[in-house]
Amino acid sequence: MMLDERFFSRFGVEYSPNEIIFCEFEPGNEFYFIQSGRVKIVKIINNREKTIDVLTDGDVFGEMAILEAEPRSATTIAMDHVKLLKFHRDNFDSLLQGNPQLAYKLLVIFSKRIYDAKRRLMILLLEEPQLKVMDVLNMLSEQDPKLDLQNEITLYVNPQQVASWAGMAEADVQKVLTHLSRLDKIELYGDRIIVRNIRDFQRIVASKRKSMFT
Amino acid sequence: MTNGVGTSGIAPRTYKSGSIIYFEGDKSEYIYVLKHGRVVLTSIKPESGEEVKEEVRQGEFFGVKSALGRYPREETAQTMGETVVLVLSLADFERLVLRNVNVVRKMLRVFSNQLRRINKTQRTVLGEKDTINPDAELFRIGEYYFRAGVLQQARYAFKKLMEHYPDSKYAGTAMERISAIASGKTDIPSPGLDAISDIKSDSSDLGDFSIEEKPENDYSPRVKRGDSESSSLSDEMDDFLSDDELGNLDDFTFEEGGKEDESYIPHLFDNARELFDEGQYAQALEVYDKIIGSEDLTTDEEKKIYEKSHFEIGRCQMKLGKSREAMAAFGNVIKNYPKSENYKGALFCVGQIFESAKQKDKAMAYYSKAASTPPNDQVSKQAAARLKQLQG
Numbered sequence: 001m002m003l004d005e006r007f008f009s010r011f012g013v014e015y016s017p018n019e020i021i022f023c024e025f026e027p028g029n030e031f032y033f034i035q036s037g038r039v040k041i042v043k044i045i046n047n048r049e050k051t052i053d054v055l056t057d058g059d060v061f062g063e064m065a066i067l068e069a070e071p072r073s074a075t076t077i078a079m080d081h082v083k084l085l086k087f088h089r090d091n092f093d094s095l096l097q098g099n100p101q102l103a104y105k106l107l108v109i110f111s112k113r114i115y116d117a118k119r120r121l122m123i124l125l126l127e128e129p130q131l132k133v134m135d136v137l138n139m140l141s142e143q144d145p146k147l148d149l150q151n152e153i154t155l156y157v158n159p160q161q162v163a164s165w166a167g168m169a170e171a172d173v174q175k176v177l178t179h180l181s182r183l184d185k186i187e188l189y190g191d192r193i194i195v196r197n198i199r200d201f202q203r204i205v206a207s208k209r210k211s212m213f214t
Numbered sequence: 215m216t217n218g219v220g221t222s223g224i225a226p227r228t229y230k231s232g233s234i235i236y237f238e239g240d241k242s243e244y245i246y247v248l249k250h251g252r253v254v255l256t257s258i259k260p261e262s263g264e265e266v267k268e269e270v271r272q273g274e275f276f277g278v279k280s281a282l283g284r285y286p287r288e289e290t291a292q293t294m295g296e297t298v299v300l301v302l303s304l305a306d307f308e309r310l311v312l313r314n315v316n317v318v319r320k321m322l323r324v325f326s327n328q329l330r331r332i333n334k335t336q337r338t339v340l341g342e343k344d345t346i347n348p349d350a351e352l353f354r355i356g357e358y359y360f361r362a363g364v365l366q367q368a369r370y371a372f373k374k375l376m377e378h379y380p381d382s383k384y385a386g387t388a389m390e391r392i393s394a395i396a397s398g399k400t401d402i403p404s405p406g407l408d409a410i411s412d413i414k415s416d417s418s419d420l421g422d423f424s425i426e427e428k429p430e431n432d433y434s435p436r437v438k439r440g441d442s443e444s445s446s447l448s449d450e451m452d453d454f455l456s457d458d459e460l461g462n463l464d465d466f467t468f469e470e471g472g473k474e475d476e477s478y479i480p481h482l483f484d485n486a487r488e489l490f491d492e493g494q495y496a497q498a499l500e501v502y503d504k505i506i507g508s509e510d511l512t513t514d515e516e517k518k519i520y521e522k523s524h525f526e527i528g529r530c531q532m533k534l535g536k537s538r539e540a541m542a543a544f545g546n547v548i549k550n551y552p553k554s555e556n557y558k559g560a561l562f563c564v565g566q567i568f569e570s571a572k573q574k575d576k577a578m579a580y581y582s583k584a585a586s587t588p589p590n591d592q593v594s595k596q597a598a599a600r601l602k603q604l605q606g
Contacts, residue, residue: 020370025351027378044358048491067326071348073333075355077367096315103318104308110325111283117332118288122260124339142286145241167340169533171493213263 008035011085015078024075028065030086033102034058037082041074052164054079060109065089122209124167131208132166133176134201137186139165141198149198156192224306226298235291235299236277245281245307248272251297257289261335278321281307349375349382356388365395479505479516483523490530499530521547525556528563537567558587562597569600578604 012035015021022028024043034057041053041061052074055061061076066089087095096103119142123135140155147153163173177193180186185201187194195201226249229235235253236242246253253270270276270291280287281304302310311318356371372388372395379385394400482505489498505523528543540563547560565580581604584597 018366020367023352023367023371023374024355025348026374027348044355046491047358049358049362064326064330067323067330070330071351075367093319096319100312100315100318103315103322104311106322107278107311107318107325108282110322110329111279112285114279114325114329114332115283115285115288117329117336118260121332121336121339124336125260143284145284169493171495174493209263 008083008085011087013084013086015082015084017078017080019078021076021078021082021084022062022072024073025071027069028062028072029069030088031060031062031065032076032087033060033085035083035085038079039082039084040077040079042077043074060106063106063109063113066092066106120165120167123165125212126205126208128208129166129168129172130176130179131205132168133162133173133180135205136162136165137193137195138198138202138205141195152194152196153198154192154194158191162193224300224302227301229293229297229299231293231295231297233293233297235293236287238287238290240287241285242277242287243281243284243304244277245275245302245304246277246291247275247300247302249298249300252294253297253299254292254294255289256292261339275321278307279325349379349384352379353382353384353388356391360391360395360400363400365400369395479508479511479519483519486523486526490526490533493533495530495533499527499534502527502530521551521554522556524551525554525560528560532563532567537571541567558584558591558593558597561587562593565597565600569604574604 015037021032021039034055036057039055039059039061040051041055042049042051044050062072064070064073068089119139123132123139126132126135136157137155140157141147141149141153159173159177160170162177163170166173177186177188181188185196187196229251235246238257248270250272253276255268255270255276257266257268258264259266268289276291277287352371352375356368356375359365359368359371369392372392375382375388376385376392382388482501486498486501486505489495489501502523505519506527511517511520524543525547528540528547531537531540531543544560544564544567547554547556548564551557561580561584565577565584568574568577568580578601581597581601585594585601587594
């Protein structure tokens with residue numbers, strides 16, 4: 001999305017590679033648009049830095065600060081020379097007025113984040129590792145409207161990403177995936193997983209979900 | 215979200231009473247506005263399975279999030295009484311909101327609140343505490359980077375801690391760290407930080423908690439089988455185990471492995487930790503066994519690593535589902551290294567093993583001991599929480 005050039009002189013900030021933009025648990029009052037460069041989102045988990053996501057041009061981060069100050073939920077670090085637009089909560093309203101395009105984009109971003117968060121919650125609530133993994137695959141199949149779910153589908157995801165969605169250790173995910181592939185439910189590659197019958201996984205998870213609360 | 219936008223040119227659609235406008239799980243790019251009549255949205259709360267019914271107000275949008283985010287409908291929309299709605303394509307919707315930013319602003323606030331609520335539920339499910347101390351957490355992050363030698367990041371975290379929480383109990387140490395970084399004297403991160411044990415690490419997996427250094431460095435020499443230097447608790451423990459299929463603590467043996475060059479010990483330990491963090495528990499276990507098997511540990515650091523390795527072996531065994539072996543390793547820590555920093559962690563893990571073996575009373579006894587062993591750190595709190603839950 002192209003924003004007015006005036007914006008950069010007023011709201012533009014730049015970061016060098018490896019510079020922290022904000023740190024997890026620091027109070028947050030601003031949100032950011034990436035103009036250029038890459039920003040990585042990390043968390044220190046079990047005494048290791050884990051990269052949760054890498055964002056690029058046109059992405060938004062820190063958007064939870066729109067409503068009120070709350071400690072940041074992750075640390076953001078510039079990966080390259082990064083140009084950002086930085087907006088304080090206080091001038092959010094005037095920003096929207098002057099930039100309805102940006103307002104629309106924020107709506108789309110929030111819609112996606114809400115879905116992601118809700119979906120992740122549903123996966124975490126499943127108890128058995130195999131169901132969690134199946135449901136991550138279900139979720140990925142839902143995200144691509146072009147997939148024909150009646151047939152075999154290819155999901156571009158690696159075990160590490162599945163583990164991160166499922167909130168499981170990679171080794172455990174690997175075990176489940178290997179098991180499913182032995183049963184010929186899936187075909188496992190380094191960068192993708194082919195699911196023979198995703199409807200099957202959907203049914204299994206849905207029936208489990210129904211029985212969870214009865 | 216009452217919409218004050220003009221909707222000229224968009225044809226209304228009339229539904230009979232009881233019609234379904236869309237089902238949960240449907241995929242569609244349409245967004246609706248209720249003109250007349252009533253629409254009820256029915257969804258299931260993921261965390262409780264509870265059915266939630268919500269009525270759309272006149273003039274309100276519905277179906278917005280799933281259309282914008284391009285994901286399946288999360289609710290079923292059904293009419294009550296004859297109902298008229300406007301059906302908008304994404305392009306129609308975009309055109310409308312661009313002309314009326316107030317609508318977007320209202321929606322954004324609603325969305326932001328929803329996201330916050332879901333995130334909160336997610337944290338609860340993961341067992342993360344809500345009442346976090348941001349100052350302690352900032353300090354933890356600073357320490358992580360400091361020890362990892364990423365001083366730029368460490369400095370940032372410590373500075374933010376000073377800036378926002380100057381009265382924090384971590385402020386003093388943070389200040390010291392900042393000056394150390396400024397003067398380049400960062401070679402020897404002091405391990406004696408009580409503070410750290412107060413700080414939770416990721417609690418998504420109970421078995422994964424890590425216990426940081428305590429100030430005292432009480433090394434007890436290697437105890438051979440049959441040594442009778444047992445505390446009252448270890449006596450209790452033998453009692454617990456006497457009628458237990460999980461095994462007898464006196465059964466543990468030391469593997470006498472090949473001799474290792476001492477200088478490798480800290481290196482080996484780091485390797486093992488990494489393997490563990492990567493989920494390669496069997497491989498991590500091998501390395502820990504190697505450490506335990508190495509003789510002539512001379513430096514204090516090596517002795518400490520030797521102690522810690524016993525605990526880590528227990529954690530590996532636990533991950534590998536070998537309760538008996540895990541029990542033996544933790545029993546070793548509890549019996550032979552009661553002053554070790556992992557003592558409490560070992561108690562907690564034994565509690566977990568008993569809990570998963572459905573031996574509630576024994577689990578409670580160990581949790582209770584872990585909860586009451588000072589200091590009142592994250593392990594104690596976790597133990598207290600488990601105890602409370604088991605007490606029902």
